[in-house]
């Protein structure tokens with residue numbers, strides 16, 4: 001099954017804006033609450049984008065000697081010293097000081113205040129998904145919320161493309177409005193698998209919208225919004241930095257992330273103040289347990305999904321190379 005591609009350029013203007021240092025318009029905020037996502041153009045200036053690419057190249061180059069994935073680098077199957085291929089940089093705020101600085105930059109957080117309030121915490125996760133030219137793997141449909149439920153759902157992810165993200169190089173795909181629906185089963189064979197089995201649900205996948213944008217723009221999607229992405233069939237890489245943020249009073253449910261270091265938890269408040277009084281709201285929750293049999297990243301978790309939606313076949317990858 002393949003998504004019916006649709007560019008966000010065809011969408012009403014409400015979901016697009018220019019990152020000129022101002023906060024989001026009322027229309028954009030309403031669009032986010034209604035549809036569960038927005039795209040904002042020109043959020044990173046040229047200097048920040050250049051630095052982000054340099055740092056990402058540096059971290060990528062450091063993977064050349066690796067023979068297996070570690071806490072920071074997730075290798076593509078087939079990676080070798082001669083043909084280094086990394087799938088993801090995990091927890092970028094720990095991978096390089098620059099990613100840590102960038103997650104608190106006002107050009108990003110100014111845009112989040114109208115959506116989740118003035119007190120904002122970075123989640124311990126986050127990633128740079130590399131979606132390399134020729135083999136960048138699909139990500140099956142999922143809700144981030146299934147991985148990390150909190151006491152309230154003022155939880156979202158920000159995506160910053162390092163390369164122009166268009167309909168050919170595996171853009172982020174979303175199903176508008178699904179953040180208001182249920183939290184779907186992300187289990188397979190009795191354990192969490194981090195993906196929705198498309199054969200067991202009544203979801204209208206034809207409503208898909210591709211979030212396209214220039215390098216340095218920013219996508220924002222609600223943690224409950226169903227999303228995924230296809231194989232990158234183009235000859236161009238599509239690197240996407242994803243930071244995950246919560247309102248500071250949205251506390252992770254027990255076991256979802258380690259809270260053994262309370263100082264570190266509070267230091268991740270990138271704006272405003274921490275609190276020890278979680279706001280508890282009646283949000284639907286399914287716990288991601290028992291844990292996925294394949295650990296390491298979403299790509300690993302999703303290996304145990306019984307039915308894929310996107311085409312992962314070697315033939316599809318070869319089609320890209322030609």
Ligand SMILES: O=C(O)CCC(=O)C(=O)O
Pocket residue numbers: 127129139144170171172227228229240298
């Ligand atoms: O990089 C992508 O295309 C999708 C990423 C995503 O949804 C995830 O890693 O949770």
